[in-house]
Each structure stands twice: as C-alpha cells, then as structure tokens.
Amino acid sequence: MLKVLVTGGGGMIGQKLAAHLGVHGLNGSSVLQVTLADIGFPDDGAPGIETVANVAETGTMSRLAAGCPDVIFHLASVVSGEAEQDYAKGWDTNMSPMWELLEALRERHEASGGEYVPRVVFTSSIAVFGGPFPDRIGDGFLTAPQTSYGAQKAVCELMLGDASRKGWVDGISIRLPTVCVRPGKPNRAASGFFSGIIREPLNGEEAVLPVEDTVRHWVSSPRAAVGFLLHAANLDTSRLEGRRSLNMPGISCTVAEQIEALGRAAGADAVRLVRREPDPEIMKIVSTWPRDFEPTRAIKLGFRAERDFDQIIRIYLEDDYVIR
Amino acid sequence: MLKVLVTGGGGMIGQKLAAHLGVHGLNGSSVLQVTLADIGFPDDGAPGIETVANVAETGTMSRLAAGCPDVIFHLASVVSGEAEQDYAKGWDTNMSPMWELLEALRERHEASGGEYVPRVVFTSSIAVFGGPFPDRIGDGFLTAPQTSYGAQKAVCELMLGDASRKGWVDGISIRLPTVCVRPGKPNRAASGFFSGIIREPLNGEEAVLPVEDTVRHWVSSPRAAVGFLLHAANLDTSRLEGRRSLNMPGISCTVAEQIEALGRAAGADAVRLVRREPDPEIMKIVSTWPRDFEPTRAIKLGFRAERDFDQIIRIYLEDDYVIR
Incomplete structure (x- = not known):
C-alpha cells in the first residue's frame, strides 16, 4: 500500500489532487493511504485522512513524517500577499517546515538503515x-526573488536539493505558474485577480482588476497543476541530473488577452x-513577477x-463552474 | 565611533581584515570598536575585542547583535570539505546563524523605531x-549548488536579500573566488591544495596535489578578498538594484598554469x-566547482x-611569506 502525505491538503490544489488520487491512484498503485494535513478542510472534501495540523508549529512536520509516507506532496504555504504583509508568519510557514520535514525524514532514513527514501514533491513558484x-x-x-514568498520558496x-543529493529523500521542486482560474472565493494571494476577472464575470458578478490591462503573466490551470504534481511524483529523478528545480510550462498572456x-x-x-x-500595493508585487518562460527541460x-x-x-x- | 563586528574574526580573512581596520579604519572613520567573534584566536592576533563564541550555538548571534554594530562582516563558516562530511554541523554553522542574526537585527531595528539599519557583508562563495x-x-x-556548503551559502x-529588501538591514553577499595563497597550515577546505601547492614548495616542503593539472579554477588573493569586504562595507547599495549577491572578480587559471x-x-x-x-573525494567536489566568470556587475x-x-x-x- 502506497502511503501518500499531502500538506496543504485542504487547499484548492490539495483537494483536487486528493480527488484525483481517490479515483486514479498514484504511480500505478490503486491502493493508497492518503493523509491530508491542513489547518482546515472544506465540508464534503475529497477522500483522505483529514489531519488538522499547522505546519508552522514546531513538531508538526516531524509528526507527519513519522508515518514514513512513500510520497509527500508539500503544498502547505502562506500565499504571496500574506507573506509580504506578515514577514515572520511567511518564513515560519513557508520555510521552517521544509527544514523540519527534511530533518525528520533524515532520521527516518537512518532508522531504516538507508532503505526509506521518500519522494518529496514541493510546489515552488515562479516567484523565485x-x-x-x-x-x-x-x-x-x-533566482533573485523580489518578494518574501519567492525567497522562501527558493x-x-x-x-530539498541538498537533502536529495545526499540521498535520504528523492525530491523535486516544481515552479508553478500562477494557477488560474481558481474556483471558489478569492484568497489573499496578490495574484488572485487573475482568477477573479474570469470567475466572477462568468457568474454575472463584478470583478476588480487592480493592475493595467497590459500586464503579462505566466499561467496554467488547476488541472495542469495537479498534472504537474502527479508527473513529478512518478518521474525518474536521475533525469534531473542534479538540478531538482524545474520551471513548469504555462501560457504567457496579457490581462487584455485574458479578457x-x-x-x-x-x-x-x-x-x-x-x-x-x-491597487498600488498589488501593482508593485505583480510588477516583480516574470512574464514569459522557455521551460525546455520540463517539456x-x-x-x-x-x-x-x-x-x-x-x-x-468543465471542472469547477458552479452556477451561484 | 563606528562599531564593527566580525564573525569568524579569528580566521585567516578575519584576522587580515582586523589588521587592516586597526591601521586604516573603515568607511572614512578611524575611531572604531572592532569585535572579533570566533571559537578561537591566534596568539598575538590582530587588534580587536576577542569574543570566544560559537555561532552555531543558539543565542550566540543574538548576543553579538545586541551591541547594535554599525557594520557586520559575517565570515564565520564551516569549510566546504567539513560541511560535506558533517551535514548537520554544516547547516547548523553555515545557515542557522544567518537566520538568527537577521531576526536579532530586526528586533534591534524595531526597538530603535526604524533608525538602526546595519550594513551586513556576507562572505558567500562561488560554490553556490x-x-x-x-x-x-x-x-x-x-545557483544550482552541488555541495552542502554551496547550498548553505545560497x-x-x-x-539576507529579503531582509535587506524589507529594510532592517542593508546587506550584500560577496561570492568569493577560492582564496589563494592562504598562509599557515592547511584547513579542511577541499580547495586547500590550491594554496598548498604554492605555499609548501616556497618553503622547500613537499605539497600534495590531489587533482589533475588540467583542473581550471577561479581564484583571488587574501589581499583581494579583504579588499572586497572593505569595498562592500562602503558601497552605495542602491546601485545593486535589488540584486544583493555579487560574483567577485578573480583569475581563471589551471593548476598547470599555477605551477x-x-x-x-x-x-x-x-x-x-x-x-x-x-584523491577521488576531493576530485569529486572540485569537479562541481565553476572555472571561469564574467563578473561584469562587480567590476x-x-x-x-x-x-x-x-x-x-x-x-x-609580500604579505604572508615566513621562512620556516
């Protein structure tokens, strides 16, 4: 039985991933034990063992790692806008848990006599x-990030790269484009409007655009993001040749083109x-973001x-539209 | 009076820096209070207040920062070979103290009502x-480091870049070439032979060359390294335009050319x-190192x-030769 841990498992991507795992399994295995860790879960959420846990609290990651999951999707994160407003919370949530996770996995690896080497898939971001x-x-x-969020991801x-090189985890960092169109309510990500300007009007509701129409950005769908995670979980990492951070494919388009x-x-x-x-605050953050990529390696x-x-x-x- | 803190102040570069400060002052100020922090100091060392301190011990960096130094040279580090052999010690010494330092400086900054913004000069490395x-x-x-040392520096x-962007320190990371010719005894750096093959023969002693003569590398003298530190301490950091890590100039040459x-x-x-x-172990580490640079920005x-x-x-x- 393949044991899978998803941190941030109550979030939008985590839930879509869990739903997929429930139907399709992972890496050819259909018998899974999926643990979803998050500070909260939607009612009627995707299948999985829901574990209420705040990764920013010391000891949480060690506890989650103690079960020796075969595959760990580390998605838990404070979003970019919040990480910029609350420096300490950003670093405590977006950086420290990775260190604690890797140390816990090192301990498990050593306790297993070197047998246990979990796959760790980390959702990094083009904000690096x-x-x-x-x-x-x-x-x-x-990588010269201009936001705290980007620095934390980098x-x-x-x-993760160093622990993988040393050999007690088998890690891969996937740098997600801005995920769009996000379903549901806006979150505190500075990039939230990229989804809002599509999602709200489709429901006959007004959406606020806080930046210029000429803003160009790099986006992909939630379905593509889940696809990246699944592909990363099953990739032969020797093909990464020691460079375990990958720019994911996406679409480069302007706000005007999206509209x-x-x-x-x-x-x-x-x-x-x-x-x-x-919104000058959001314009400032977004102006520091990349606009277009040539993700040759990932493709x-x-x-x-x-x-x-x-x-x-x-x-x-197809995936998310609900008439309100 | 300008207060200067040098971590790693008992080391080779730290001592040369302290000797320079004693004679020439810093940033146009000749009245300095120089604190040198290290786990040990040479007898008859350079001038400065010697503070025996291990940066890897929790609380050390906070204690050192409590005096609100105007300029901090953060040189303390476990060298590359040791960081590779002892993973935990490497991360504890080369990474954790930087975080503790920045958090302590944030506290001092806030306590000062935003007045206190020290210059922090960090000795990074081309091993990033x-x-x-x-x-x-x-x-x-x-930066895709292939050693723990390089990952820690990165x-x-x-x-440091993020804290500087947020504004409670004014930081700059200088990526040193391999410093050569180091005086004195060999240390545990994998790069030690670059100095040994010059220093030992000049004294009529045998030196071991553990790599091929064709190995090409990027080097500069201890005098140049101290010059980089002094220049970084006095640089108008607005000229860095948000990219606070700089590849230092040096010389690209092969071992054969050095001989x-x-x-x-x-x-x-x-x-x-x-x-x-x-030596296969050293050959392996050295093979992952860069060989030549175009350090346009730094120049x-x-x-x-x-x-x-x-x-x-x-x-x-001129600077270091002593007949043994």
Whole structure:
C-alpha cells in the first residue's frame, strides 16, 4: 500500500489532487493511504485522512513524517500577499517546515538503515525569479526573488536539493505558474485577480482588476497543476541530473488577452463586469513577477500545460463552474 | 565611533581584515570598536575585542547583535570539505546563524523605531554554482549548488536579500573566488591544495596535489578578498538594484598554469616538490566547482582582483611569506 502525505491538503490544489488520487491512484498503485494535513478542510472534501495540523508549529512536520509516507506532496504555504504583509508568519510557514520535514525524514532514513527514501514533491513558484527579466526566462536564469514568498520558496528548493543529493529523500521542486482560474472565493494571494476577472464575470458578478490591462503573466490551470504534481511524483529523478528545480510550462498572456478570451467564452456582458481599480500595493508585487518562460527541460521531461487561455477557461467551466 | 563586528574574526580573512581596520579604519572613520567573534584566536592576533563564541550555538548571534554594530562582516563558516562530511554541523554553522542574526537585527531595528539599519557583508562563495557551466559564468546564471556548503551559502544570500529588501538591514553577499595563497597550515577546505601547492614548495616542503593539472579554477588573493569586504562595507547599495549577491572578480587559471607561475617565482626545485596523489573525494567536489566568470556587475561597482597568478604569488610573498 502506497502511503501518500499531502500538506496543504485542504487547499484548492490539495483537494483536487486528493480527488484525483481517490479515483486514479498514484504511480500505478490503486491502493493508497492518503493523509491530508491542513489547518482546515472544506465540508464534503475529497477522500483522505483529514489531519488538522499547522505546519508552522514546531513538531508538526516531524509528526507527519513519522508515518514514513512513500510520497509527500508539500503544498502547505502562506500565499504571496500574506507573506509580504506578515514577514515572520511567511518564513515560519513557508520555510521552517521544509527544514523540519527534511530533518525528520533524515532520521527516518537512518532508522531504516538507508532503505526509506521518500519522494518529496514541493510546489515552488515562479516567484523565485525577480527582474530585470529577459523576454523569455530560460532554465539557466538566476533566482533573485523580489518578494518574501519567492525567497522562501527558493530557500526550500535549495534545502530539498541538498537533502536529495545526499540521498535520504528523492525530491523535486516544481515552479508553478500562477494557477488560474481558481474556483471558489478569492484568497489573499496578490495574484488572485487573475482568477477573479474570469470567475466572477462568468457568474454575472463584478470583478476588480487592480493592475493595467497590459500586464503579462505566466499561467496554467488547476488541472495542469495537479498534472504537474502527479508527473513529478512518478518521474525518474536521475533525469534531473542534479538540478531538482524545474520551471513548469504555462501560457504567457496579457490581462487584455485574458479578457478577450472571456468575451469569446461569455460575451460582452461578462467583459463589462471587469472593473478597473488600480491597487498600488498589488501593482508593485505583480510588477516583480516574470512574464514569459522557455521551460525546455520540463517539456522534455514530459510536463504539459494548456495551449491557450481559451482552453484554460474551458477547463474551469468543465471542472469547477458552479452556477451561484 | 563606528562599531564593527566580525564573525569568524579569528580566521585567516578575519584576522587580515582586523589588521587592516586597526591601521586604516573603515568607511572614512578611524575611531572604531572592532569585535572579533570566533571559537578561537591566534596568539598575538590582530587588534580587536576577542569574543570566544560559537555561532552555531543558539543565542550566540543574538548576543553579538545586541551591541547594535554599525557594520557586520559575517565570515564565520564551516569549510566546504567539513560541511560535506558533517551535514548537520554544516547547516547548523553555515545557515542557522544567518537566520538568527537577521531576526536579532530586526528586533534591534524595531526597538530603535526604524533608525538602526546595519550594513551586513556576507562572505558567500562561488560554490553556490553547480554544473553544467557555460565557458564563462555571467551575472545572470542560476545557483544550482552541488555541495552542502554551496547550498548553505545560497540560502543565506536569499535570507539576507529579503531582509535587506524589507529594510532592517542593508546587506550584500560577496561570492568569493577560492582564496589563494592562504598562509599557515592547511584547513579542511577541499580547495586547500590550491594554496598548498604554492605555499609548501616556497618553503622547500613537499605539497600534495590531489587533482589533475588540467583542473581550471577561479581564484583571488587574501589581499583581494579583504579588499572586497572593505569595498562592500562602503558601497552605495542602491546601485545593486535589488540584486544583493555579487560574483567577485578573480583569475581563471589551471593548476598547470599555477605551477608554471611557481616555477617563475621559485625555480624548478620548487616545482619538483609538487607531488601528484589523486584523491577521488576531493576530485569529486572540485569537479562541481565553476572555472571561469564574467563578473561584469562587480567590476562596474568597483571591486578589483589580481591581473594574473604571478601577482597572486607576489602578494603572498609580500604579505604572508615566513621562512620556516
């Protein structure tokens, strides 16, 4: 039986991942024990053993690791806007638990006589990059984050990379594009509007756009994000050749292009529901984010995203659209 | 009075830095209070208040920061070979103290009502880079370290960069080339032989060369390294434009070229004292190190190194040569 741990298992991606695991299994195994750890869970959530746990509290990660999961999806995180506003909380939640997890896994590895080497899939982010940017960011571009969130993710990548090189975990960090269209309520991520300007108008509700229409960004769907996680869990990591952080594929498009796609999907009435209300704080954060990538390695390794933003909207309508 | 703290102040670079400060002052100020923190000090050491302290022990960095130094040179570190052999000691010494220092400085900053913003100069290393490498490493190349030492240095850079962006320290990380020729006894650094093959033969003693003559590496003198530190302490950090980690200038040369320079300085008898004794462990570590750089930013910002390896040998003879 394959034991799977998902931190952040109550969140949007964690729940979609758990739902997938419940139906399809993982890495060819259909008999799974899936533990979902989070500070809270939706009513009627996806299948799995729900464990209420705050990864930022010392001891939580050790406790979760004690069960020797075969595959760990470490998704738990404070989002970018919150990490920027609350420095201590950001580092305590986004950095310290990775260190504690790796130390706990080292102990388990040693206790097993070197037998136990879990796969750890970490959701990093394109926020590890900071400008000035080339037109397209290649796989060899430096990580010079301009947000605390990005710095925390980059630190975790380094820790996971080193522990993997030493051999008591088999880790991979996937740098997610901004995930869009997120279902449900807005969260505190500075990137939340990328979902809001599509999701709200599809429901006949007004959405606030806090940045210029010319803002270009790198996005992929929640379905693609879950696909990245599953692919990372099953990847032959020797193919990574020691570079265990990967820029994921996505779509580069402007807010204007996204709104055009909204128009094609839902008409001019929907488009009129996007209200411009510039927010200097959000504009400042978003201006530090990358806009376009050339994710050659990830594509060669079999990671796949959408072809265009119209497809991203279709996926939202198929997977998540609920008439309110 | 300018208060200066040097962690690793008992080490080779720390002592040279302290000796310089004693004679020349810092940043135009000749009235200094220099605190040197280290686990030990040489007899007849450089001027400064010697504080016996192990940065790896919790509370040490907070205690050192409590005096609100204006300039902090954070040099204390376990060397690469030791960090590779003793994983826990490496992370505890090379990473955790940086976090504790920054948290202590944040507290001091807040207690001062935002007045106190110390300059922090951190000695990072070209070990933050891992192969495969381009012929020359540019300023935009990714940090994919292949040693624990490199990973630890890269993590510290990210922490210092984020704290600096938030504004309670004014930090700069300088990525030192391998420093050569080191005076005195060999240390446990895997790079120690780069100094040994020059220093020992100059004294008529045999030196072991554990790698191939074709190995190419990036080096600068101790004098240049102290110069980098002093320049970093006085730099207008707004010129860094948010990228606070800098590749320092140096010289790219092969072991063969270094031995040729030794011959020009000390004759064929000295050259014959270099004994080839390949060490697979050291060859493995060294093979992961970068060989050549194009440190455009650092040069533009006024950092200066030597012109050739002959000059590096001359500097050793001028600054450190002692007939044994």
